Amino acid sequence: MKVRTSLLALLCAVGLCLGTAPVCSAADQGPIKIGVFLPLTGQNAFGGQLELDGVRLAHKEMPKVLDREVELVVVDNKSDKVESGNAVKRLIERDHVSAIIGSYGSSLAMAGGEVAEKGKTPVVGTSCTNPLVTMGKKYYFRVCYIDPWQGSAAATYVFDNLKMKKAAVLMDMTNDYAVGLASFFERSFKKLGGEVVAKLKYSSGDQDFTAQLTELIRLQPDVVFMPAYFAEGAIIMKQARELGAKFRLMGADAMDNPDTVKLGGKAVEGFMHTTFPYDAKMPNMSAEAKKFTEVWYKANPNKDPNVNAALGYNAYYLIMDAIKRAGSADQQAITNALAKTKGLATPLGELTINATHDAEMPVGIIEYRNGQRVYLTEVSPK
Amino acid sequence: MSLEMFFQHCFNALTLGSLYALIAIGYTMVYGVLRLINFAHGDILMVGAYFVFFGTFAFGWPWGVSAIVAVAGASLLGVLVERVAYRPLREAPRISALISAIAVSFFIESLAVVVFTGQPRPVLQPDWLISEWQLGNIRVLKLTAFVPVMTAVLVAGLLYILYRTKPGLAMRAISKDIETTRLMGVRVDNIIAFTFAVGSALAAASGIMWALRYPQVHPYMGIMPGLKAFVAAVVGGIGSVQGAVIGGVILGFVEIMSIAFFPELSGYRDAFAFIILVLVLVFKPTGLLGEDLKEKI
Numbered sequence: 001m002k003v004r005t006s007l008l009a010l011l012c013a014v015g016l017c018l019g020t021a022p023v024c025s026a027a028d029q030g031p032i033k034i035g036v037f038l039p040l041t042g043q044n045a046f047g048g049q050l051e052l053d054g055v056r057l058a059h060k061e062m063p064k065v066l067d068r069e070v071e072l073v074v075v076d077n078k079s080d081k082v083e084s085g086n087a088v089k090r091l092i093e094r095d096h097v098s099a100i101i102g103s104y105g106s107s108l109a110m111a112g113g114e115v116a117e118k119g120k121t122p123v124v125g126t127s128c129t130n131p132l133v134t135m136g137k138k139y140y141f142r143v144c145y146i147d148p149w150q151g152s153a154a155a156t157y158v159f160d161n162l163k164m165k166k167a168a169v170l171m172d173m174t175n176d177y178a179v180g181l182a183s184f185f186e187r188s189f190k191k192l193g194g195e196v197v198a199k200l201k202y203s204s205g206d207q208d209f210t211a212q213l214t215e216l217i218r219l220q221p222d223v224v225f226m227p228a229y230f231a232e233g234a235i236i237m238k239q240a241r242e243l244g245a246k247f248r249l250m251g252a253d254a255m256d257n258p259d260t261v262k263l264g265g266k267a268v269e270g271f272m273h274t275t276f277p278y279d280a281k282m283p284n285m286s287a288e289a290k291k292f293t294e295v296w297y298k299a300n301p302n303k304d305p306n307v308n309a310a311l312g313y314n315a316y317y318l319i320m321d322a323i324k325r326a327g328s329a330d331q332q333a334i335t336n337a338l339a340k341t342k343g344l345a346t347p348l349g350e351l352t353i354n355a356t357h358d359a360e361m362p363v364g365i366i367e368y369r370n371g372q373r374v375y376l377t378e379v380s381p382k
Numbered sequence: 383m384s385l386e387m388f389f390q391h392c393f394n395a396l397t398l399g400s401l402y403a404l405i406a407i408g409y410t411m412v413y414g415v416l417r418l419i420n421f422a423h424g425d426i427l428m429v430g431a432y433f434v435f436f437g438t439f440a441f442g443w444p445w446g447v448s449a450i451v452a453v454a455g456a457s458l459l460g461v462l463v464e465r466v467a468y469r470p471l472r473e474a475p476r477i478s479a480l481i482s483a484i485a486v487s488f489f490i491e492s493l494a495v496v497v498f499t500g501q502p503r504p505v506l507q508p509d510w511l512i513s514e515w516q517l518g519n520i521r522v523l524k525l526t527a528f529v530p531v532m533t534a535v536l537v538a539g540l541l542y543i544l545y546r547t548k549p550g551l552a553m554r555a556i557s558k559d560i561e562t563t564r565l566m567g568v569r570v571d572n573i574i575a576f577t578f579a580v581g582s583a584l585a586a587a588s589g590i591m592w593a594l595r596y597p598q599v600h601p602y603m604g605i606m607p608g609l610k611a612f613v614a615a616v617v618g619g620i621g622s623v624q625g626a627v628i629g630g631v632i633l634g635f636v637e638i639m640s641i642a643f644f645p646e647l648s649g650y651r652d653a654f655a656f657i658i659l660v661l662v663l664v665f666k667p668t669g670l671l672g673e674d675l676k677e678k679i
Binding site for chain 2: 198200201205206207208210211212214217231234235238244259263
């Protein structure tokens, strides 16, 4: 019975193909479906929502490619790894999407990546910076840089621009993101000729950093690199200030959150962190960044665009570009075209996908001055 | 290490230790009376801190008023938890009550995520508490002095309730023999509810202090302090209020000094804390001040 039905299905399929030749794949009829899996609820909802806003904005600007409508299929991965895998499975098996955008958060991206790899469907990550997301993956790409790049950029900025030669590291030793960034920073800073005087640790959930900070005050580094999340980062800033620390503190993109100022209060003064190279008030804005800022404000007059929105926007355009060059909405053709992306003009600069499927772009530097987040400059790591 | 640095570490340790002590006395009191480890203690601490957050930010009350409302609100929550989760299990084996306590803990945390969202929020710190004294290069927050004073006042108040009042007498009687106490005409259920009210008020008070020192509230903020305070209570001898204070201070000093003297091992501060716990339990299984008697208050 089972054999017979499948034979029948095969015959039908062959018939269909012959009937509609020369276009044969199902992906070549009707609208082109692009899946989106992002955390729209749960603890990462903040970033996921902004990235979705960016994707929607780009879709509104460019609703058609190859003379076919583009349809977005949005699935919430609920900030949960299991849900993330299910979301990608649904997009591939039920919606037969041509390509997928997502996700915010490296662990969510990795959970989805395994499924996409089996389903042979290309995925473009938005802000998942862990190297493992695309490592060894044929179908995963991203529009952001990776942590080693970011860590060395931080070291380059501190050493070259600020002329600081003595650094220390304070990191959450139970968090992969922090451990990775800290060691990349350390390696680059030493390579540049700087000295790393201490590498102090804490565990996730710790709220008292006074002992580590007192030790750091004794060692008198010029700068302390702390790749923390914004909540604990704000506590570290406050305690450092209370103890009278004179060194500067520097974080990474996980500190890039409007709540950093709210939680840190006066202690954020002089704090720096790395981020992606876009800001609504950045100096020397490129034409693409200006255009993005304008269309964003037209669509959301009361909300400032941020880098997550820009990344979502970029992910959509990257896929559209690949579809145009491939001349088809076939998953394999898009994947091949994505890998060859070169010099695509975007609000985050010229986007080139490298051999490890990451986007190479300069790293933005933020500093807090008079309680304001100021986009200072961009650095490329050495 | 210079002497100055050493003193700075001492003050840091004293602040942390007295916070642990403050949380631990609530733990130990409920245990002393009911022989129940109230795992929801840390979560009531969290709720207390949230009440202050909402009082100051949403309603614009002064900090002091919010703190009093928070303590009262947490007491009510404690009574409610006792009524719903522990009273029906009074006759059940002790392990059932323990499991119920764990369930309550998870329930309150998850509820807090739904109601308050997981986003950490900043807490208002009254200026007179966060300004600092400067002695040479040593910096001491006024809070550092305030927390131990607060702990001492609350311990004194607690000891007064236990040894000088009628409900206190009934609480001590319950800790010895619940059935006999009932036969003496004491309304045992009411007294136990009162115990929870006091315990939760202490939890809220410590939560408020904790949020002053580490000025953020989020739904999981109570877990780590709760766990550490539990260790402090066991080190000091669970059931003993004075022991909880000593245990808390010891724990604070061990954690800070382990980093001060072994900065390379700074990631292992919790390991140091738990090694102390193991050592105490090996050499004095009842804790430092725990007596191997029936009465444990």
